[in-house]
Amino acid sequence: MDSLLKHMVDMTGHRDHTRLDLSVVAAVQELAQAVRTRVLTIATVRNQRFIRPRAFVDRDTPARIEENTDGLGEPLANYPALEACLASHGASAEQVNADGVLVLWLPIWIGDKADTCLEIVHGSPYGPDTTQLISGVVSVYRNFQNLLDYSERDSLTGLLNRKTFDDQLAKIMGESCRGLVPPGQEERRHECTEQKQWLAVVDVDHFKNVNDRFGHLYGDEVLILIANLLQSSFRSHDRVFRFGGEEFVVLLRSTTLENTRKIIERFRSNVAAHEFPQVGKVTVSVGFVALNAYEPPVVILGRADQALYYAKTHGRNQACHYDELVEQGRLKTVSSNATAEFF
Structure with a gap:
């Protein structure tokens, strides 16, 4: 509980999207004992959707901003479970690989739009308690991101103002x-x-x-x-x-x-x-x-x-x-x- 409160304080103490991204991946990584956690950007170009990593953390490295991503990123079509989740406005999508590794995606819905998604990789599927804990952290992240967007974003384009x-x-x-x-x-x-x-x-x-x-x-x-x-x-x-x-x-x-x-x-x-x-x-x-x-x-x-x-x-x-x-x-x-x- 102390660790959870510490992460909540850290997440809500920032007034910057970059630091908020770093806080949420660090929180989820520790609380969910994940192999890797990433914040992904979802963008649409010429009627095709792409995903691009924005921040990440894994067991061997501290949370950091992804600085090596150029171009559009990967086509969303490469991730059919996530693509179907976004099409249906779903709350989550998951995929269990042949080796039993779980990949969990949690789109950050603000109204009817999701241009951010949290990706969590774990060695096996999560139990209900851990899933509920992750959902709570993501809800705080979504709400605070919404507050930052309201004060920092241009209302027409969604860019920084x-x-x-x-x-x-x-x-x-x-x-x-x-x-x-x-x-x-x-x-x-x-x-x-x-x-x-x-x-x-x-x-x-x-x-x-x-x-x-x-x-x-x-x-x-x-x-x-x-x-x-x-x-x-x-x-x-x-x-x-x-x-x-x-x-x-x-x-x-x-x-x-x-x-x-x-x-x-x-x-x-x-x-x-x-x-x-x-x-x-x-x-x-x-x-x-x-x-x-x-x-x-x-x-x-x-x-x-x-x-x-x-x-x-x-x-x-x-x-x-x-x-x-x-x-x-x-x-x-x-x-x-x-x-x-x-x-």
């Missing part, structure tokens, strides 16, 4: 301080392979035309579908925000310039290839820049916004890197950007 951006940016900027050298002392030889934190600004091309031609209901559907493509194209530990209107911001954690470009290009091409109902083809423009803890957020946002503006005024449907544009003489370095749309 503008007011959560400052806290997340401060957190990721703190991470970028590790091993940082003062401006002017960087070794640019290894820029393409150096791990950095990144900020990307996304804008839907000609979105006003979509609203004017098809109406705001179809415009809202375009934004929802682009939000889905953002979540499925970027990595599970990146953070995606809706800033309002057709503007989105992404914080990419610890990756190289080459990989950042690849991830952003994957998103851009996914949007360009998508067939939007009634509207048809839609494209996006992106501006991105590396974070630097020596510079204020308004400057970093302004530079990403400059790169975005360049993309939109030079053909659209492309992603532009701020520093690359400066090096090529296409943009001039400024200490601030008074025309940035964010402030």
Whole structure:
């Protein structure tokens, strides 16, 4: 009982989805004596559903965020028991493998939608007492996740909202301080392979035309579908925000310039290839820049916004890197950007 109370206090003491995910997998792993516990994201892209791990723990490692997942993840069709459970709005699904190992899935239903699922692997089926204990932990997790979503999520797209951006940016900027050298002392030889934190600004091309031609209901559907493509194209530990209107911001954690470009290009091409109902083809423009803890957020946002503006005024449907544009003489370095749309 003491262990259960400790985990409940820990779960409800966070104001961050990442820490909440870590708390629930740690709680279930210990209380259910599981072999492995994972939090999975369930995403829909082009009418196909995928699952992607978000946080996990096993007997040999502490709870941690899954940082090695790129792309869409695995098709939900690879997990027929879970797929049937979601189709019927079921509370749980399980599968006993040939070696007797149990895999238990518990979708986290918020209303009629489940975009998160808890997966528990155990050496044998659970008894009723353990099942009831797990269900109680999952209920607390669902309720608290619902509270966080209400305060942190954009009501239309389900992405993180503008007011959560400052806290997340401060957190990721703190991470970028590790091993940082003062401006002017960087070794640019290894820029393409150096791990950095990144900020990307996304804008839907000609979105006003979509609203004017098809109406705001179809415009809202375009934004929802682009939000889905953002979540499925970027990595599970990146953070995606809706800033309002057709503007989105992404914080990419610890990756190289080459990989950042690849991830952003994957998103851009996914949007360009998508067939939007009634509207048809839609494209996006992106501006991105590396974070630097020596510079204020308004400057970093302004530079990403400059790169975005360049993309939109030079053909659209492309992603532009701020520093690359400066090096090529296409943009001039400024200490601030008074025309940035964010402030």
